[in-house]
Amino acid sequence: MDRRNNKGWLYLLPAVLFLGFFMVYPLVDVFIYSFEEGYNSASQTFFGVGSYNYSYVLHDPYFLQAVKNTFILVIITVPVSTGLALLISAGLNSIKALKKLFQTVYFLPYVTNTLAVGLVFMILFKKTAYSDGLINLLINWFGGASVDFIDGPYWAKMFVLCFYTIWIVLPFKVLILTSALASVNPQYYDAAKVDGTSKLRTFGKITLPMISPMIFYLIITAFIGAFKAYSDAVALFGTDLNAAEMNTIVGYIYDMLYGNSGGYPSYASAAAIVLLVIVLTITCINSLISKKHIYY
Amino acid sequence: MTKHTGYSKIKKSAKARKTVGNVVIYTLLTLWAVMVLFPFYWMLLSSVKSYGSYTSEFIPAFFTLSPTMENYISAFTAVPLAGYFVNTLIFTVSTTAIMLVVTVFAAFAFARLNFKGKNVAFMLFLALMMIPNELVIVTNFVTITTLDMRNTFLGLILPSVTSVFYIYLLKENLAQIPDELYYAAKVDGTSDLKYLFKVMLPICKPTIITIVILKVIECWNSFVWPRLITDDANYFLVSNGIQEIRESGFGRENIPAMMAAVVVISVPLIVLFLIFRKKVMAGVSRGGTKG
Amino acid sequence: MKVVLQNLSKAFPSRNKRVNADVIAVRDFNFEIPDGKLIGLLGPSGCGKSTALNLICGLLTPTGGRIFFGDDDVTDLPPENRGVGLVFQNYALYPHLTVRQNILFPLQNLKGEDRLSKADMLARAHEVAGLVQIGELMDRRPSELSGGQQQRVAIARALVKMPRILLLDEPLSNLDARLRLQTREEIRRIQRQTQITTVFVTHDQEEAMSISDIIVVMRSGVVEQIGKPQDVYDSPVNLFVAKFLGTPPINVFIGKVDGGTLFIGEDAVLDIKGISDREVYVGIRPEGFVLDSGGPLCCNLSRVEVMGRDVSIVSSHDASANPTIRSIINAESAVDFTSANVRFTVKPDKVFLFSRETEDRIFFEV
Numbered sequence: 001m002d003r004r005n006n007k008g009w010l011y012l013l014p015a016v017l018f019l020g021f022f023m024v025y026p027l028v029d030v031f032i033y034s035f036e037e038g039y040n041s042a043s044q045t046f047f048g049v050g051s052y053n054y055s056y057v058l059h060d061p062y063f064l065q066a067v068k069n070t071f072i073l074v075i076i077t078v079p080v081s082t083g084l085a086l087l088i089s090a091g092l093n094s095i096k097a098l099k100k101l102f103q104t105v106y107f108l109p110y111v112t113n114t115l116a117v118g119l120v121f122m123i124l125f126k127k128t129a130y131s132d133g134l135i136n137l138l139i140n141w142f143g144g145a146s147v148d149f150i151d152g153p154y155w156a157k158m159f160v161l162c163f164y165t166i167w168i169v170l171p172f173k174v175l176i177l178t179s180a181l182a183s184v185n186p187q188y189y190d191a192a193k194v195d196g197t198s199k200l201r202t203f204g205k206i207t208l209p210m211i212s213p214m215i216f217y218l219i220i221t222a223f224i225g226a227f228k229a230y231s232d233a234v235a236l237f238g239t240d241l242n243a244a245e246m247n248t249i250v251g252y253i254y255d256m257l258y259g260n261s262g263g264y265p266s267y268a269s270a271a272a273i274v275l276l277v278i279v280l281t282i283t284c285i286n287s288l289i290s291k292k293h294i295y296y
Numbered sequence: 297m298t299k300h301t302g303y304s305k306i307k308k309s310a311k312a313r314k315t316v317g318n319v320v321i322y323t324l325l326t327l328w329a330v331m332v333l334f335p336f337y338w339m340l341l342s343s344v345k346s347y348g349s350y351t352s353e354f355i356p357a358f359f360t361l362s363p364t365m366e367n368y369i370s371a372f373t374a375v376p377l378a379g380y381f382v383n384t385l386i387f388t389v390s391t392t393a394i395m396l397v398v399t400v401f402a403a404f405a406f407a408r409l410n411f412k413g414k415n416v417a418f419m420l421f422l423a424l425m426m427i428p429n430e431l432v433i434v435t436n437f438v439t440i441t442t443l444d445m446r447n448t449f450l451g452l453i454l455p456s457v458t459s460v461f462y463i464y465l466l467k468e469n470l471a472q473i474p475d476e477l478y479y480a481a482k483v484d485g486t487s488d489l490k491y492l493f494k495v496m497l498p499i500c501k502p503t504i505i506t507i508v509i510l511k512v513i514e515c516w517n518s519f520v521w522p523r524l525i526t527d528d529a530n531y532f533l534v535s536n537g538i539q540e541i542r543e544s545g546f547g548r549e550n551i552p553a554m555m556a557a558v559v560v561i562s563v564p565l566i567v568l569f570l571i572f573r574k575k576v577m578a579g580v581s582r583g584g585t586k587g
Numbered sequence: 588m589k590v591v592l593q594n595l596s597k598a599f600p601s602r603n604k605r606v607n608a609d610v611i612a613v614r615d616f617n618f619e620i621p622d623g624k625l626i627g628l629l630g631p632s633g634c635g636k637s638t639a640l641n642l643i644c645g646l647l648t649p650t651g652g653r654i655f656f657g658d659d660d661v662t663d664l665p666p667e668n669r670g671v672g673l674v675f676q677n678y679a680l681y682p683h684l685t686v687r688q689n690i691l692f693p694l695q696n697l698k699g700e701d702r703l704s705k706a707d708m709l710a711r712a713h714e715v716a717g718l719v720q721i722g723e724l725m726d727r728r729p730s731e732l733s734g735g736q737q738q739r740v741a742i743a744r745a746l747v748k749m750p751r752i753l754l755l756d757e758p759l760s761n762l763d764a765r766l767r768l769q770t771r772e773e774i775r776r777i778q779r780q781t782q783i784t785t786v787f788v789t790h791d792q793e794e795a796m797s798i799s800d801i802i803v804v805m806r807s808g809v810v811e812q813i814g815k816p817q818d819v820y821d822s823p824v825n826l827f828v829a830k831f832l833g834t835p836p837i838n839v840f841i842g843k844v845d846g847g848t849l850f851i852g853e854d855a856v857l858d859i860k861g862i863s864d865r866e867v868y869v870g871i872r873p874e875g876f877v878l879d880s881g882g883p884l885c886c887n888l889s890r891v892e893v894m895g896r897d898v899s900i901v902s903s904h905d906a907s908a909n910p911t912i913r914s915i916i917n918a919e920s921a922v923d924f925t926s927a928n929v930r931f932t933v934k935p936d937k938v939f940l941f942s943r944e945t946e947d948r949i950f951f952e953v
Contacts, residue, residue, distance in 0.1 A: 007488070008411030015402035016417075018458040023424055026435030033434060088328055091321045098322075104573060105329045108336065110580065111569040113517050115535040116558040119542060120339045123551055134338070134356050167331070175581050187679040190646050195693035195748065196667030199317075205692075209683040228430060231519050231535075238543060239523075250430050250520075257437050258524050268434045276431055306668050 033269035046266075053270035062242050063271060066252040072158060073165060073248070074226040081166045082219055085173035090203065092174070093181045103178065110171035118235020121164050125149035125236075150237065157237065157246055165232050169225060173218050180214040181207065216290035223282050227275065230254070249275045339562075343367050343555035350552045367556035376529060377557055380537030387452055387522075387533055388515035394457045395511055396504070402463045404492050407470035408478060425460045437524050447528040456521060462507045465583065469503040470496055506579030509572065516565055534561045588657050588751040588784050590620040590643065596651035597638050609650075612638040614808045616652070620786065620801075625778045627799030627816075628788045631831070635808040636788045637756060643786060644671045644754050656751055667696075669752075672745030672783075676757040678737045680729040686740050687712060687725040693748045715743045719777060735766045742777065753778070755787035759794055771798050792832050796820065804828050821936075826946040829870045829939055835899070835915070837939075839908040842869040849940070852906035856883045856933055859951040867949060868908070868941040873899070875937025876914035878922065882932040886912055891922055898922060902929055 009016075033039065034054070038047035057063050092102055109117070125135050127148035136146040147153070149160045184207060192202045208215075230250040233241055241247035242255065249271065256268035342350065344363035371377050405411070406418055436455045445451030473496055481491045497504065519535035526532055532540060541557055569576050595616035598609035613635045620626055628636040641647040643654060645666030653662045661669050680689050690712040694703060703711065716722045719739040729737055738758065745753055758774060759767045775798040778785045789795050795802045796816040804811045804819065804827075812824045823829035829837050842851040843866045849857040851869055876884075878900075886902035889911065893899075900914045900922065914931065916922070922929070940949040 006411050008405040008409035008414060011401040011405035011409065012417065014398040015458065015463060018398060018454075019421075019424060019460065021439075022436055022455045022458065023427060023432050023460075026432035026439070027427060029435040029438075030431055033438075088325070091325050094321055095318070095325070102325050102329060103577070104570075105332055107569070107577060108332055108566065111513060111565045111576070112562050113535060113538070113565070115517075115519055115538045116561045117335055117339070119538060119554060119558050120335045120342075122542075123342065123555075124335065124338060130351050131354050131356060137355055167335075172580065175577060179581050185679070187675050187677065188681065191673065191675060191679040191681075192692075193646065194644055194666045194671060194673045195744075196696045197692075198696070201696065206681060209681075212683075224428075228428065234519070234539065239539065253430060253434070254520065254524065257434060265434050265438050272431050272434055276428065279428065306664065310665050 030269045039266040053266045057270045066247040066249050070248045076162045077165045078222045089177035107171045114231045115235045180211040184210045220286045339555045343559045367552045370553045371556040380534045384533045392511045399462045403466035406467045447531045469500045509579045589622045591655040592618045594652035598650045623782045624800040626786045627795030627802040629795040630805035634805040640788050644673050645669050672750030672753045674741045674745045674755040678741040715747045719743045753783045753785040826941040835913040837870045838912045840869040840906045854884050861952050866943045870939040872937040873915040875934045876931040878920045879932045882930040884931040888929040
C-alpha cells in the first residue's frame with residue numbers, strides 16, 4: 001500500500017521553494033559575497049575575489065568593539081542567568097502554595113515585546129535633566145552617587161544590558177528547568193531521605209546530575225542566544241549602537257547592511273561568517289564538555 | 297528515657313529547619329517576582345501620569361492619585377500606533393497562516409508518504425535547522441531589495457515564513473500516529489488529503505497549537521527583519537514603531553505617552569498568554585526541549 | 588530489632604474535592620514483628636501494604652497509632668533517624684553513579700562520630716557487595732546491569748548502613764519469572780545470614796508464602812490475617828484470604844448445611860457437626876478432591892490437563908461460583924477422558940465453610 005511515487009514531492013514543494021529561496025540560496029550566496037571585494041550594491045559589480053572583506057572587518061574598530069561587547073555579554077549573562085534560573089526553579093519546585101502564580105509571573109517577560117519593555121528599562125535607569133531616574137533614586141537611598149546608566153560610563157551601560165538580557169532570557173530557562181526538576185523520579189529523593197542525605201547533598205549529588213542534560217542544553221542555547229544579542233541593546237541604547245559603544249556582532253552585521261553606515265553586504269557577509277565560526281566553535285567545545293559530564 | 301528526649305529534639309529541629317527554609321524560599325521567590333513585575337507596574341504607572349506631573353517629579357513617585365487617560369489618546373493620535381498595530385496583525389496572521397500550510401504539507405510528506413529521495417531530503421532539512429538566521433539575512437536583504445519589495449507586506453512576510461524546526465516538530469508528532477490507522481483509512485477509500493485533515497491533524501492538534509503560539513509570539517516581537525526591510529512608517533510593525541517613537545515620536549521627552557504606547561503594544565500578547573497560559577507554557581517547553 | 592505497630596492508621600485527604608471523607612489507606616494495624624524474622628505484607632494492589640511499609644520507614648507519618656522499634660517510639664521520627672534500609676520496587680539506583688558509589692552513598696551521609704574513614708567505608712561496601720554477590724560489578728553503572736543485578740545492588744545499598752530494619756517494596760515484581768525464583772531464594776539467604784528484621788511487600792501470594800516466616804494478608808487497609816504461611820493457607824479466617832492464597836486458587840461453591848449434611852447444589856458431599864442449618868460458601872482446595880466413581884460430588888468434565896506428576900481436572904458444576912473447577916489429582920489415578928461426568932469425594936480438612944453474609948469462616952467438625 002505504501003507505493004513509492006513522487007506525490008510526496010508535491011506536498012514538499014512549498015517548503016522546498018521557501019527554504020531554497022530564502023535559506024539555501026542565501027547560505028551559498030553569503031559565502032560568495034564575503035569573498036567579493038569592493039561589491040557595489042547599486043551597480044551589483046565587484047572588483048575581485050579575495051579575503052579583503054575579512055581583513056577589513058577584523059580590523060574595523062567598530063567590529064572589534066562589537067566582538068568585545070558580545071563576549072562580555074556572553075561571559076556574564078550565560079552563567080548568571082543559568083545559575084539564577086536553577087536557583088529559582090529549585091525554589092519553585094520545593095513549594096506548593098502559590099507555585100502556579102509564581103510560575104505565571106516569571107514567564108511574563110517571555111511574551112513581552114523586547115523593544116517595548118526595553119523602553120521601560122531605559123527610563124528606569126536613565127538619568128535625565130529633570131530626574132535621575134528610579135534606579136538612581138534607590139542608589140541614593142543606599143548612599144551611592146547617581147550614575148547615568150544609558151549615556152554614561154561603559155560598565156554602567158554594560159550592566160544594564162546584561163541585567164536586561166538576563167531578565168529577558170530567564171523565563172525560558174526557569175520553565176525548562178522547573179519541568180526538568182519535576183521530572184526527576186521522586187523515588188530518588190525518598191531513597192536519599194531514608195539514607196539521611198542532607199538537602200544540599202541531595203541537590204548536588206542527585207538532582208544536578210539527573211538534570212545535567214537539560215542544563216547543558218540550556219547553556220548551549222544560552223551561548224548561541226547571547227552571541228546573537230541585538231534587540232536588547234537597541235531597546236536600551238537606540239539604533240546607533242556604535243556611538244553608544246554598545247554594538248554587538250549582529251548589530252554590526254545589520255549596520256553594514258543598512259542604515260547610516262550601511263550598503264556593504266560584503267562586509268556584512270564576512271562578519272556573519274565570523275560570527276558563525278565563533279558560534280560553531282563554542283557549540284563544539286560545549287558539546288565536547290557535556291559528553292564528558294552526562295552519563296546517559 | 298534519655299533516648300526519647302533525643303528523638304523529640306531531632307523532631308523539633310527538623311521542623312524548625314523546614315519553617316526557616318520555607319520563609320527563605322518564599323522571600324527570594326517574591327523578590328524575583330517583584331523584579332519581574334516592577335517594570336510592568338512602572339510602565340502602567342507612568343502611562344497614567346500626565347506629562348506635566350511626570351516631568352515635575354525629580355524623585356519619581358511610586359503611585360499617582362490623579363490618573364489620566366490622555367496619554368493613551370495621544371498614543372493613538374500623535375503617532376500612527378493604530379497603523380503599526382494593523383500592520384503587525386496583518387504580518388502575524390499571514391505569516392503564521394502560510395507557515396502553517398507549508399509546515400503541515402511538508403511534515404505530512406515526511407511522516408506519511410513514501411517518495412524517492414525522502415531520506416536525503418529530510419537529512420538536508422535537519423541540517424538547515426542549524427543555520428542561524430543572521431547568516432541568510434544578508435542575501436535575503438539584497439534579494440528583497442533587488443526585487444523592489446522593500447516596504448511591502450510581501451517583502452516582510454515571505455522570508456519570515458519558513459521554520460525548519462516546526463516542520464521537524466510536527467513531523468515527529470505525525471509519525472507517532474500508528475500506520476494501521478492509515479491503512480484502515482486507505483481500505484475505506486480515504487484520500488491522502490482527507491486522511492491528513494480528518495485524522496492526522498485532529499490527533500496532532502496540541503502540536504499545531506504549540507507551533508501557532510510560538511510563531512505568533514515570534515511574529516509579534518520580530519524586529520530585525522522589519523527594521524531592515526521597511527523605512528516607510530506606513531509599513532512599520534509595533535517593534536519598529538516603538539523604536540521610531542523613541543527616536544522621534546512625541547517630541548522624544550514625552551515619556552508618559554511612550555509608556556502608553558508600550559502598554560498598548562504589550563497588552564495583546566500578555567492577555568493571550570493569560571488566557572492560554574497552560575498551552576503557551578507547555579508549548580514553549582515542548583518546543584524548547586525538543587530543539 | 589522487634590517492631591511494634593500499635594493501632595497504626597493512615598488516612599489521605601480525598602482527591603475528589605466534592606467528597607470530604609478521607610481515603611483510609613491503613614486502618615488500625617496492630618502487629619508485633621518478632622526480631623530477626625522475614626515478614627511478607629501481602630494483598631491485592633491498593634490494599635495499603637505499601638502505605639504500611641512507608642509508615643514503618645518514615646516516608647509517611649501516620650494519622651493515628653504508634654510505631655516502636657524495640658522500645659523506642661519512632662512514630663514522629665524522620666526516616667533518616669530511624670535506621671531503616673529501604674529497597675524500592677524499581678530499585679531507585681542513582682543512574683549517574685557506579686555500583687560502588689551507589690553503595691557508598693548512604694555511608695557518606697553519616698556525620699560526626701558515626702562517620703567512617705574512607706578505607707572503612709570501602710571495606711564495608713565490599714563486604715555487603717560480597718554478601719549479595721556483586722563484587723565484580725562495582726565499577727559498572729546501573730544501566731549496564733541486568734534487573735537481578737540491579738536488585739542486588741539496591742539491597743546492598745540498603746544493607747550497607749547496617750539498618751535495624753530492612754524494608755523491601757515489591758522487590759521481585761520487575762524481574763522475569765526465572766529470576767524471580769532465584770532472587771527470592773537470595774533474599775531469604777541474605778536475611779538468614781544478616782538476621783535483620785525484614786518486611787517485604789508483595790501482591791504475589793506464592794512469593795510471600797515461599798520465603799516469609801510470617802505473612803500479613805491485607806485488604807482495603809485492613810489486616811485480614813497474620814500467621815505462618817502454612818497456617819494461613821490451611822486455616823484462612825475468611826473467604827477473601829482463602830481465595831487470595833494458593834495456586835490454582837481455591838474452588839468456591841454455593842452450598843448449604845441442612846440437617847448435619849453439607850450440600851453443594853443437590854450433592855450431599857459431607858456429613859458435618861456443630862453447625863445449624865444455613866446457607867454457606869464452600870471452599871475446596873484443588874488438592875481436596877479425590878477421584879471416586881461412587882463419590883457424591885458430580886461435575887461435568889471439561890478436560891484433563893496433564894502436568895507430569897499430577898493431572899489437573901477441569902470441570903464445572905451448577906453450584907460453582909466460578910465457571911470452572913480445578914482439581915489436582917495424582918497422575919496414577921485413572922481418569923476416564925471420554926465420560927461426560929466426573930465424580931469426587933472431598934477431603935474434609937481441605938474444605939472450608941464461610942458465612943454467606945459476612946464471608947467469615949464457619950468452623951465445623953466431621
